Structure formats: structure tokens, C-alpha cells
Amino acid sequence: MTSRPKRLAIAALVPFLALWITAWFDGNVVNEAVAQAGHNYDIAPASLAYSVSYLIAAGGGLAVAAVAWWMRDQIVGLVYLVVGGFILFDGFLVARLAWSVNGAPPVAPEPIANFLTQVMSSTMGRSNAALVVAAAMVLAGLSSFALAGQEEADQEEADPAAS
Numbered sequence: 001m002t003s004r005p006k007r008l009a010i011a012a013l014v015p016f017l018a019l020w021i022t023a024w025f026d027g028n029v030v031n032e033a034v035a036q037a038g039h040n041y042d043i044a045p046a047s048l049a050y051s052v053s054y055l056i057a058a059g060g061g062l063a064v065a066a067v068a069w070w071m072r073d074q075i076v077g078l079v080y081l082v083v084g085g086f087i088l089f090d091g092f093l094v095a096r097l098a099w100s101v102n103g104a105p106p107v108a109p110e111p112i113a114n115f116l117t118q119v120m121s122s123t124m125g126r127s128n129a130a131l132v133v134a135a136a137m138v139l140a141g142l143s144s145f146a147l148a149g150q151e152e153a154d155q156e157e158a159d160p161a162a163s
Contacts, residue, residue, distance in 0.1 A: 027122075030126045
């Protein structure tokens with residue numbers, strides 16, 4: 001059995017890598033393929049890049065879900081829920097808090113506005129595939145609560161003297 005610190009490290013590393021690889025592919029490979037399609041009018045490489053981007057995102061989402069199921073831990077679920085939700089709804093936060101509307105200054109102070117904008121620009125590519133991984137993190141976080149709660153109920157049912 002793997003020790004708890006190793007399991008927590010894996011639970012942190014998997015979604016980070018899934019988000020990073022997805023955002024990198026979407027922001028670099030897909031962008032380059034689309035730019036080339038604009039120059040030579042051949043959309044086949046761009047279409048392939050989009051498809052691969054979604055495959056990577058789906059694989060990342062499945063990896064996150066598998067780790068959440070493997071961990072069945074409420075703390076990991078909470079972290080996945082908060083981090084995934086932040087990345088997933090960062091575009092909304094930027095639009096509401098970090099951008100000037102009708103000449104009025106942004107609601108958020110400049111350091112927060114800059115941070116929100118940086119996160120958005122680093123995770124949103126042409127296909128927004130990283131947001132698919134972030135959505136999987138939210139769902140995996142919610143399911144982690146259900147799995148951990150079910151395990152606790154099963155343990156209490158099996159050993160009523162422990163209550």
C-alpha cells in the first residue's frame with residue numbers, strides 16, 4: 001500500500017500535469033496549426049490538432065477522475081473542487097472583476113486583476129481544452145465527497161462499536 005504522503009503527491013501531480021499538458025498543447029500546437037491554416041488554406045492539420053487537443057483533455061479528465069476515485073479523500077475532493085472551479089470560472093471572474101466596464105475602473109485591485117488575467121490567458125487556448133480538465137476536477141471533487149462519505153458510512157455500519 002502506498003503511503004499517504006505519496007498518494008497526496010500523486011493526487012496533486014496528476015491534475016497539474018493534465019492541466020499543463022492540455023493548456024500547452026492547446027496554446028502552442030493548436031494555435032500554430034490554425035495560423036498555418038490561415039497561410040496555406042489547408043485546414044486538415046488544424047482539424048487534427050483540435051481533435052488531438054480534445055483527446056488530451058478527455059484523457060486528463062479521466063486521469064483526474066481515476067485519482068479521485070483511488071484517493072476517496074474529502075481533502076483531495078475539496079482541493080479539486082476549489083482549484084478546478086477557480087480555473088473553470090476564471091473567465092467569468094476576469095469579466096466581472098478584472099476588466100474595465102464603460103470606463104469604470106476594475107472592481108478588483110490591480111494585483112488580483114493581473115493574477116486572474118494571467119491564469120485565464122495561460123489556461124484558455126483556442127479549443128479551451130484545459131477547461132474540460134478543470135470541469136473534470138470539479139466533478140471529481142464532488143464525487144470524492146460522496147465516495148468518502150459512503151466509505152465512512154460503510155465503516156460505521158460494519159463496526160457499530162467504533163461510533
